[in-house]
Amino acid sequence: xxKHGLLFFGNVTASISHELKNVTAIINExxxxxxxxxxxxxxxxxxxxxxxxxMQKNLAKQIDRSDEIITNLNIFAHxxxxxxxxxxxxxxxxxxxxxxxxxxxxxxxxxxxxxxxENITLNTNAFxxxxxxxMIIIKSSKSINSGDxxxxxxxxxxxxxxxxxxxxxxxxxxxxxxxNDVQIIAALDTLGYEIxxxxxxxxxxxxxxx
Amino acid sequence: xxxxxxxxxxxxxxxxxxxxxxxxxxxDVETSTSAKEGYDKALKENYDAIVLDxxxxxxxxxxxxxxxxxxxxxMQVIILTGHATLDKGVKAMKLxxxxxxxxxxxxxxxxxxxxxxxxNKMMIVENKMHDKMKNLMGSKGW
Numbered sequence: 001x002x003k004h005g006l007l008f009f010g011n012v013t014a015s016i017s018h019e020l021k022n023v024t025a026i027i028n029e030x031x032x033x034x035x036x037x038x039x040x041x042x043x044x045x046x047x048x049x050x051x052x053x054x055m056q057k058n059l060a061k062q063i064d065r066s067d068e069i070i071t072n073l074n075i076f077a078h079x080x081x082x083x084x085x086x087x088x089x090x091x092x093x094x095x096x097x098x099x100x101x102x103x104x105x106x107x108x109x110x111x112x113x114x115x116x117x118e119n120i121t122l123n124t125n126a127f128x129x130x131x132x133x134x135m136i137i138i139k140s141s142k143s144i145n146s147g148d149x150x151x152x153x154x155x156x157x158x159x160x161x162x163x164x165x166x167x168x169x170x171x172x173x174x175x176x177x178x179x180n181d182v183q184i185i186a187a188l189d190t191l192g193y194e195i196x197x198x199x200x201x202x203x204x205x206x207x208x209x210x
Numbered sequence: 211x212x213x214x215x216x217x218x219x220x221x222x223x224x225x226x227x228x229x230x231x232x233x234x235x236x237x238d239v240e241t242s243t244s245a246k247e248g249y250d251k252a253l254k255e256n257y258d259a260i261v262l263d264x265x266x267x268x269x270x271x272x273x274x275x276x277x278x279x280x281x282x283x284x285m286q287v288i289i290l291t292g293h294a295t296l297d298k299g300v301k302a303m304k305l306x307x308x309x310x311x312x313x314x315x316x317x318x319x320x321x322x323x324x325x326x327x328x329x330n331k332m333m334i335v336e337n338k339m340h341d342k343m344k345n346l347m348g349s350k351g352w
Contacts, residue, residue, distance in 0.1 A: 018265065018292050018293045021292030021293070021312075021313055021314075022221050022224065022292050022313065024313070024314050025221070025224055025292060025313035025314040025315075026221065026223045026224045026227070027314075028313075028314030028315075029224060029227035029228050029231065029314075030227060032227075032231055032317050033227050033230060033231055036231060036234050040234075058223055058227075061223070062223070105267050106265065106266070106267050106270065107267070108267050108268055146268065
């Protein structure tokens with residue numbers, strides 16, 4: 001794994017562990033509140049059944065949330081298993097949206113899959129493609145306006161396939177920076193892909209020649 | 211005297227229950243799930259302690275802390291975060307936070323830190339009052 005790959009691995013696991021910490025903190029407070037209620041009941045107060053029911057719902061919600069986080073972590077850990085793997089772009093793009101959402105939300109930005117996207121099949125190195133998309137998404141979230149969206153899609157052209165990242169509105173300078181970013185270029189080289197930017201439509205195109 | 215506390219954290223489920231537990235301990239608690247709103251509240255109200263998360267959308271905890279301390283250097287801010295890296299902790303303390311604690315936290319630990327914050331604040335107020343009196347008496351030649 002390259003230095004950039006390791007850095008990416010660290011970034012994603014740090015973000016996921018932070019999410020898990022938040023879930024643990026909520027469960028901890030629920031358990032603590034339950035303890036408070038039991039103590040109050042021992043002192044003669046009546047148990048608030050409605051409150052207990054809300055706590056049960058909240059705990060179930062946190063269990064679902066932690067299960068989703070751990071599933072995401074497991075998919076990420078296995079992304080490095082094979083040098084080449086067949087992927088369906090929609091499932092893949094939805095996954096990168098999920099794992100990057102905590103960090104993009106820090107900049108009040110959301111990512112979503114375009115409705116008109118074409119679900120295509122790629123033979124790729126899943127880990128490095130995730131790394132490439134992660135870098136573009138996180139950098140974009142810091143550069144576009146707060147409240148804006150990053151729209152991801154995939155498409156087949158005559159001679160190639162592409163993943164498109166539309167930013168709606170962004171400076172030409174930012175698009176140039178993306179095109180010339182050393183880490184992005186390293187990931188593109190590892191994958192054997194190319195990059196193009198469309199200044200007019202604020203769009204980044206990853207060109208996949210296979 | 212009831213401690214007046216402001217909790218700032220974007221995790222609504224967390225802040226709801228923590229505030230309920232502090233209310234059960236007879237504290238006067240207000241909450242904010244946005245750093246910007248929390249900052250506005252911190253300037254308008256007189257809190258004994260502010261419990262602040264580090265990672266939040268729009269404005270992160272370090273930036274919020276910096277802005278609060280610029281406007282009110284006596285404010286007692288406790289950082290409560292799931293992401294307490296050493297450098298962030300040091301940065302927060304340098305900016306004036308009185309403590310940095312990691313989630314999940316034992317309620318007794320947090321309550322003790324809030325008590326300490328209130329005691330610090332009372333001491334600051336008393337010292338200021340004392341200095342004011344001293345200056346006043348000096349200027350009047352009593």
